[in-house]
Amino acid sequence: MIFDNVKKFDIVFDSTEVDSPPVFSSGDVVSGKVVLELGTASKVESLKLHAEGFAKVHWTESRSAGSSTAYTQNYCDEVEYLDRRETLMQADNGELTVLQAGKHEFPFSFQLPEETLVTSFEGKHGSIRYWVKAKLHRPWNTVKKIKKEFTVIEPIDINTPSLLASQAGTKDKMARMWYRNLGQVSLTAKIDRKGYTPGEVIPIFAEFDNSTHRSVVPKAYITQTQTFIARGTMKQKKSIVATLSGDAVGARKRETWHGRAIKIPPVGPSILQCRIIRVEYTLRVCVDVPGTSKLSLELPLVMGTIPLHPFGSRTSSVSSQYSVNLEWLRMAIPEQPEPPPDYCAIVSDEEAERNMSPPLIEEDFTGVLQRPFFAYVQEFRYRPPPFYSEVDPHPQTPNMRRRCMTC
Incomplete structure (x- = not known):
């Protein structure tokens, strides 16, 4: 029996x-490292990395042919999605590599296909799996293997025109029991x-129209269908x-959702x-008829992975946009509006003092309009608002009031 000095792999x-x-x-880029810990010094031929991804299906069906014969x-079938090989350590010129006792780390990195x-998926009759496998080759020893799985999720953006389109349908049937017509049941959803x-x-x-003389019960289900081929x-x-x-919808009644x-x-997804x-x-929207x-x-x-954008899409239905925008407004508008910020908290004292200084008066007004209009706007950008006072700073005199009344 050969002594195995590998403590960790x-x-x-x-x-x-x-x-x-x-x-x-x-x-995406998948990166990591292979950790190898040895108890004593050991000769190594190679250390190889293999990244794989497969979709596999398998099931068995038993069929009888007659009273006593059965087969x-x-x-089974499989599809390969990932196959990448990488050598992390290889002996040079046929000579073995000696690794000393202790811990050794071998980094790796590779990019997944676009x-x-x-x-990734796990089902009753099949699976889609991805993993990274490392193989350690040593002389006079069996190949040591280690495998680690990782998950792949392909993004499905529901903010596309085809997935934002409304879905609707109508169906009806004549309910019968023992060759007797009970009436018609109609369904629109x-x-x-x-x-x-x-x-x-x-x-x-939805709308349920019950024209029978019995009560019916409307129901709805979300169904998942796994198909293996x-x-x-x-x-x-x-x-x-x-x-x-x-x-329940009574006889000769109509119900609306x-x-x-x-x-x-x-x-x-x-x-x-x-x-x-x-x-x-x-x-599945249905009606149970007794x-x-x-x-x-x-x-x-x-079922997607990227949710609906806050403002919806132009191609979505009006009702969908309306409901989404209402939810966004409920979250965005607080119950009590916040007061506006103080002027001093926005403009510093230096800026206020600098902007309060009167602009220079140009003696020659012929070139005034040659300056950019934005420059004139900037002069009034940080002007503070006038002080509030309950006393009118410009009271009207009696003569002015009498003149206004006679006008």
């Missing part, structure tokens, strides 16, 4: 994240935009991440650019 990223993997985006079909990356970020509230504007076959997993239930709010929980894995979201299938209307959603 680790990868440390140059990141403020301590308890969780660091987060990067496409084009299992495996579906456009080919997708957001609208949301201000398509793009949202986790933590936001989606106001739903391999060998021309698709596997989906759907889950409800948020729900909203309204009041004037911006009923449903909050988006902390969920991952949409993944739309990967060939084998997609993560999509929808807002005794028959529900009436359902789906509106597409995109």
Whole structure:
């Protein structure tokens, strides 16, 4: 048995994240160091670094052919997004490098691709992962490996025309039970935009028209759909991440939602650019009709990473801009206005004294207007306001008042 004198072999990223993997985006520089601590002096052949990123899907389906025969079909596929290799230490001229006992650090740095990356993801039938792997080669020893994962989040800006466009739809159905018509149920729903970020509230504007003789219940859901694709076959997993239930709509009645709010929980962003894995979201507004299938209307959603700008966008809907601007005004205007600042706090005594001095009177007025007009404005820039007094400094005489009355 060969004695292993490696006390520590680790990868440390140059990141403020301590308890969780660091987060990067496409084009960012990933840097860090490989830490190697030896108990005794050791000969080393090489130390290599390998950065990798893959999207992988895999699932198994069992099918029966007859009463006793069964077979299992495996579906798998992968897409490579990152493959970078770097040698941190290499023996020169075939001679081994001797590292003394103690701690050794080997820094590394590389840039992520600009456009080919997708957001990290962990799902039931697939994943998108990125990691850095270090390999230590020594004579008469097995290769020692260490791997550290990091997270990639591709930015999705919802301040784009396509994501700021309102989404709306209408649907109706004839409710039947045991070949008997119960009546028609109609549903119309609208949301201000398509793009949202986790933590936001989606106001739903909807109208439910119940023409049946039974009560119906309107509801709304936010659904996440994970799609995995391999060998021309698709596997989906759907889950409800948020729900909203309204009041029952009586027979022959109509109900309206004037911006009923449903909050988006902390969920991952949409993944739309990967060939084998997609993560999509929808807002499903439906009506539960007792005794028959529900009436359902789906509106597409995109979960972004860059939230809506304070003033919205020119391409967004009027209602969306109105609500955003109102929220901004509530935050910007204080309940009690602050008094204006004191003149002395803005202008120093030296500036006030300098600007209070009368301007020089030019004897020759022919060249007065040749000076820039801004120069005349500057002369009155720091003039203090007149002192307030309840006594009129220029009282009118009785003769002046009598003359004004006779005019």
